[in-house]
Amino acid sequence: MPACIMGIVNVTPDSFSDGGEFLDPDRAIAHGRELAAEGADLLDIGGESTRPGAGGVTAEEELARVRPVVDVLAHDDGPPISIDTSKLAVAEAALGAGAAMVNDVTALRAEPELAALCAERDCELVLMHMLGDPRSMQENPVYEDVVDDIKAFLAERIQFALSKGVSEERIWVDPGIGFGKTVEHNLELHRRLPELAELGRPIAFGSSRKSFIGKLTGAEVDQRLGGTIASNVIAYANGARMLRVHDVGPMREALTVADAIINPRTHESAS
Numbered sequence: 001m002p003a004c005i006m007g008i009v010n011v012t013p014d015s016f017s018d019g020g021e022f023l024d025p026d027r028a029i030a031h032g033r034e035l036a037a038e039g040a041d042l043l044d045i046g047g048e049s050t051r052p053g054a055g056g057v058t059a060e061e062e063l064a065r066v067r068p069v070v071d072v073l074a075h076d077d078g079p080p081i082s083i084d085t086s087k088l089a090v091a092e093a094a095l096g097a098g099a100a101m102v103n104d105v106t107a108l109r110a111e112p113e114l115a116a117l118c119a120e121r122d123c124e125l126v127l128m129h130m131l132g133d134p135r136s137m138q139e140n141p142v143y144e145d146v147v148d149d150i151k152a153f154l155a156e157r158i159q160f161a162l163s164k165g166v167s168e169e170r171i172w173v174d175p176g177i178g179f180g181k182t183v184e185h186n187l188e189l190h191r192r193l194p195e196l197a198e199l200g201r202p203i204a205f206g207s208s209r210k211s212f213i214g215k216l217t218g219a220e221v222d223q224r225l226g227g228t229i230a231s232n233v234i235a236y237a238n239g240a241r242m243l244r245v246h247d248v249g250p251m252r253e254a255l256t257v258a259d260a261i262i263n264p265r266t267h268e269s270a271s
């Protein structure tokens with residue numbers, strides 16, 4: 001398995017690329033099933049947008065959005081479910097309903113008690129870097145050295161998770177593409193991803209349809225598949241082991257070809 005593909009299911013009215021499309025639970029469930037059929041290894045279900053400028057939602061609202069979707073997809077005989085949340089109450093309910101992973105874009109800073117829950121449930125945990133919060137993160141982000149700073153942040157967050165009892169082998173790290181980064185910061189993170197692998201944990205990567213792609217190509221948010229594929233193939237070649245994308249089928253094809261080039265021995269039988 002070269003890298004796993006995490007399919008995005010946004011049960012939100014305002015996500016940056018597909019807000020409102022899957023707010024209705026039946027549509028979100030159908031979408032999750034489509035992504036599973038296209039080859040998703042995981043489904044990441046989220047009920048709160050983290051797009052630049054987004055305001056927060058209450059735990060009750062977030063739970064009302066995601067709960068019916070997790071309830072069905074977790075019992076579908078499909079891929080494992082990840083819950084994209086920073087809230088203890090939402091994670092607890094989703095894990096109770098069968099989710100296997102918590103994807104926290106605040107890396108346990110919003111609700112630090114989430115760490116103990118992950119430790120107790122022994123679930124997978126993604127720790128992502130974000131500079132500031134969604135309201136302010138794109139206002140002139142500044143780093144001393146973007147990769148060194150993010151690496152130090154993630155190292156500290158790994159230590160925090162470990163101190164709360166999370167098993168090291170459950171932890172994934174994510175540079176947080178687009179979360180408080182300029183176009184140049186995002187590009188540098190692609191190039192220098194191997195430096196983050198030095199943390200000793202697998203890298204999750206989420207660049208799908210993000211605005212740096214639009215800034216480079218001029219493409220609107222629903223026309224960024226080519227840029228998304230390029231970004232993820234480079235990230236894979238540079239060590240990413242989980243690719244979080246909206247368009248699972250095309251990403252699966254691209255990853256199959258990229259893997260055949262990079263790891264020729266595993267693909268000899270295809271010739």
Ligand code: HH2
Pocket residue numbers: 008010012014015016017046048049050051084103104105126128174176177204205206207244
């Ligand atoms: N990006 C988004 C949300 N969650 N999780 C991880 N681990 N890495 C990411 O890069 C990441 C993430 C933003 O994308 P999306 O869910 O499509 O948009 P929104 O936050 O507007 O719902």
